[in-house]
Every structure is written in structure tokens, then in C-alpha cells.
Amino acid sequence: MSLPANLESLRREVLARKADVGFALDGDCDRCAFIDNEGKIVPCDIAGALIAREILSREPGATIVCDPRSSRAVHEEIRAAGGKTEVERVGHAFMKTRLRDTGAPFGLELSGHYYYRDNFCCDSGAITMIKMINLLSTEGKSLADLVRPIARYATTGEVNFEVEDKDGKIAEIERTFAEGKISHIDGVTVEYADWWFNVRKSNTEPLLRLMLEGNTPALRDKGFARLKKLLGTPVSH
Numbered sequence: 001m002s003l004p005a006n007l008e009s010l011r012r013e014v015l016a017r018k019a020d021v022g023f024a025l026d027g028d029c030d031r032c033a034f035i036d037n038e039g040k041i042v043p044c045d046i047a048g049a050l051i052a053r054e055i056l057s058r059e060p061g062a063t064i065v066c067d068p069r070s071s072r073a074v075h076e077e078i079r080a081a082g083g084k085t086e087v088e089r090v091g092h093a094f095m096k097t098r099l100r101d102t103g104a105p106f107g108l109e110l111s112g113h114y115y116y117r118d119n120f121c122c123d124s125g126a127i128t129m130i131k132m133i134n135l136l137s138t139e140g141k142s143l144a145d146l147v148r149p150i151a152r153y154a155t156t157g158e159v160n161f162e163v164e165d166k167d168g169k170i171a172e173i174e175r176t177f178a179e180g181k182i183s184h185i186d187g188v189t190v191e192y193a194d195w196w197f198n199v200r201k202s203n204t205e206p207l208l209r210l211m212l213e214g215n216t217p218a219l220r221d222k223g224f225a226r227l228k229k230l231l232g233t234p235v236s237h
Contacts, residue, residue, distance in 0.1 A: 007033060007041055015039040020136060021143050025125040030092075031112035032125035034132065036143040043157075045070040046150050048108030049077040051131050055106050056081040065098045065107035065115070068186045068198045069158065069211040073150050074108075089186035090200065096121040110158065110211070154220040155213045161231040163208045166201045170208070173199055173230055195219045197227060207235070 007024055014022040014035045022035035034042040045066070052064045052074075060082045066074055067090045075085045088098040088107070092115075095107045099121040107115035113123040136143060163169045170188050180190035187200030187208075195214035202209060210227055214220035228234070 004041060007035060011035050011039045011041070021132065023129045023132070025129070026112075029125045030123045032114065032128040032132075033112050034143070036147060038142075038144045040144065040147075042143065042147050043071070043110070043151065043155070044112045045074050045108060045110050046147055047128075047132065048106075048114060049074040049150050050135060050146055051114065051128065052078050052083065052106055052108070053081045054131065054135050056083040059105055062106075063102045063104040065095060065102065065104045067095070067109045068183070068189050068200070069110040070108065071151075071153055071155065071213055072196070073152050077150055087183075087185050092123060095123075153213050153215060154217040156211065156220060156224055159210045159212075159224075159234045160202075160207045160236070161210065161233070162206055162235050163231065164206050166206070166208055169231070170199060170201070173227075176230060195223045197223060199227075199231075 010022045010024050014037070020037050024033040025031065033044060034047050036042050056062055056078065063084045063086055064078050065086050065088050068087050078085050086098065086102060086104070088094050090109060092113065095109065095115050098104065099107050099115055099117055103117065105117045114128040115121060115123045116127055119127055139146060174182060174188050177190045180192050183189040187198060189198040190196060195212070197210060197212035199208055199210050208231060210231065212220060212223050212227065214223055
């Protein structure tokens with residue numbers, strides 16, 4: 001569901017019907033993806049920022065849990081709405097535990113999992129779909145217009161690389177970018193003032209997954225070129 005090709009038929013249908021929004025749910029309905037009224041895929045972290053803002057309008061000061069791949073814009077939007085963010089590693093066991101421990105009403109992952117305290121801290125695509133419908137009914141703006149000011153940074157999306165020695169490669173990346181601000185919440189995250197990236201291991205495949213974001217497309221492309229020298233050629237997975 002996270003691959004653009006898997007959303008192509010929905011994208012075409014949204015455009016053909018001039019729909020306000022399209023929703024894609026996975027087989028067990030614990031994930032949700034969005035197509036806006038212009039036929040564009042909405043990044044799941046950006047959609048999560050919209051839902052978080054609505055929740056914070058009712059629970060000012062609440063904590064929102066994000067995964068390490070979430071855009072800086074997500075954290076900025078949540079803080080601007082009066083909330084706080086905490087970062088947790090990817091995976092439902094970790095996210096659910098962090099929601100319970102912090103009392104956070106909401107958590108989001110780039111993969112389209114959205115977690116709700118009032119749903120026993122579990123993820124639900126159906127609840128997420130309803131929340132987005134409610135949000136669009138009250139905002140008075142199209143989804144594209146709501147997304148545009150939040151999707152203000154340039155991102156690679158999540159890119160996969162085949163790497164046999166995943167731990168060794170992560171250690172090499174950390175040494176290479178040692179001058180940045182480094183976090184080990186999930187793989188390695190390296191932050192600079194105007195760009196950042198996260199590299200994390202796949203638990204099931206010989207893959208490293210890269211997410212990189214820059215303040216401008218030029219900064220994104222420059223950083224991506226540096227990482228590809230270490231990681232090799234991207235693969236489709």
C-alpha cells in the first residue's frame with residue numbers, strides 16, 4: 001500500500017469522479033493511505049499532522065508520538081498547535097507501549113499506521129478514514145490546500161538498499177556523518193540545520209531503508225548523493 005503503483009488505480013478514480021478524497025485500506029484495515037482532490041498521494045506523516053492538529057484542538061498540550069521518519073514539518077505543526085512530540089521506533093509493539101506510557105492520544109507512522117489512545121492504543125485505518133472525513137467536513141478547504149503548506153520540505157520518501165552487513169553499514173554511516181546530531185532510536189538518525197536522514201534495518205530482508213529530507217530540493221539531492229555513495233543503488237521493494 002505504501003508503493004505509489006499500488007495507489008494508481010485509486011488515484012485515477014479520484015480524478016475521474018472529481019472526488020474530494022480517496023482512501024486506501026490494507027487487508028486487515030490497520031493502515032490508511034490518502035489521495036487528495038488533485039490526484040496526489042498524501043504522505044502519511046503529513047496526513048497525521050492534520051489529524052494531530054484536530055486532536056490538539058480538543059486536548060491542548062497533549063503528546064503526539066511520531067516515528068523517526070516523520071517530516072520536521074510534522075513536529076513543527078504539532079508544536080504550533082500547542083502539542084509536544086515524542087519519537088518512538090517503528091513497530092506496533094513500540095508505538096502502543098509509548099502511547100500507554102505517555103497517555104498520548106495519537107501516534108503516527110510513515111507507513112500509514114495511526115494509533116489512538118481511545119482505541120486501546122491500537123492502530124486503525126477505519127478510525128483514521130472517519131477522522132479525515134470529519135476534518136474535511138469542518139475545515140472548509142480541500143485536502144490539497146490543507147496539505148500544501150505542511151509538505152514544505154523536500155523528501156526522498158523511503159528508499160531501500162540491499163545490504164548484507166546492515167550493522168556494519170550503519171556504523172560506517174555514523175562515522176561518516178559524525179559531525180551531525182545523532183540519535184539511535186531506530187537505526188541511526190543524523191540531523192543538520194537544513195537537512196536530516198534516518199537509516200534503519202529491515203527486520204525481514206537484507207535491506208537498509210533510508211529516509212532523507214532537506215529544506216530545499218537541492219539540499220535533498222546533495223544529501224541523497226552522499227548517502228548513495230555509501231549504500232549503493234536503490235532497489236524496489
